Amino acid sequence: MNNKEEFFQRIKNNIEKDNFHITVVQTSENPRFAYTIGNLEKLQFELILAGNENYLYKDLLKIFNSIVPKLTKNINPEEISVEIEGFGTFRFREVHKSWNEFMMLGVYDYYKIESFKAYQILPDNKHYTLDIPDMSIEWNADNIIWKWLDDRIEWKFEVPRDSQVVTEVQVLFGEKITEVTRWEENEWEGFTQNGEDVDKNNLRVVPIATLLGIDNSLEPILKLGIEKGIWREDENSEWNSWD
Incomplete structure (x- = not known):
């Protein structure tokens, strides 16, 4: 069979x-x-x-x-x-x-x-x-x-097509991500608060295109190097490098 x-x-x-x-x-x-x-x-x-x-x-x-x-x-x-x-x-x-x-x-x-x-x-x-x-x-x-349901559509982002972000479920309801770190070529973490304070039960793995569709102010995360991060005070603030 x-x-x-x-x-x-x-x-x-x-x-x-x-x-x-x-x-x-x-x-x-x-x-x-x-x-x-x-x-x-x-x-x-x-x-x-x-x-x-x-x-x-x-x-x-x-x-x-x-x-x-x-x-x-x-x-x-x-x-x-x-x-x-x-x-x-x-x-x-x-x-x-x-x-x-x-x-x-x-x-x-x-x-x-x-x-x-x-x-x-x-x-x-x-x-x-x-x-x-x-x-x-x-x-x-x-x-x-x-x-991206149509796999004939050309991937427009300069990151791997399988790029995903570990984030909080609250982001799916509209809360804004304020700190992001890129750990691998196709893996980011993005949180609304200090990552150490996040309740592990609220973690979700979300396609990067989904987050950009929810909040296009996240586009700078596409330019992050590996093991580099950015942060902002709130949704109306400029992004800052951790460096």
Whole structure:
């Protein structure tokens, strides 16, 4: 059995056991996203949650497993919301098919279909992070955070394509990074406070393009040498070298 056959068998087993399968995709260029395979059979649509990296992997599984049992094919998801204790209240928005074609390839492959309906899972305002795309409108290459879904697009930054930043989850909600150090060719750390004071539970690894899409004042970090750092007093201040 080849890898593709094994993948399809795992999906089939999960659908038989749990009624659906969850695929989680993490790349170095785009925020993480997760989607279902198998709900087409019961609900006539699939679900996707994109970005929202404040939630951990295990949180994603909890969210999907809490939401799906509450849905039926007779319910319009856009007219309801689902509350999950500890995670907030979620609503749903129909996804433009252009996003399906980039992000939900497993559904196409498994069902051998040309199109299908999907809904984006959206959190309440308290849990809404800046890496979440509006998937109700057509995907386009102007979105610096999500444009890299199309691997034909030339990487425009003078750093490796797999460059990532270890940062705090608060940055995804809009808090500004005030100190940055580049440790490797493709690895940075960027914090809103003294790095020694950061709660390790709040750490996230974020693609560098995602951070630049959230805050373009971070562009100077692209010019940092290895083991060099910069800092600023606040978002309106100039960057200073640690040297």
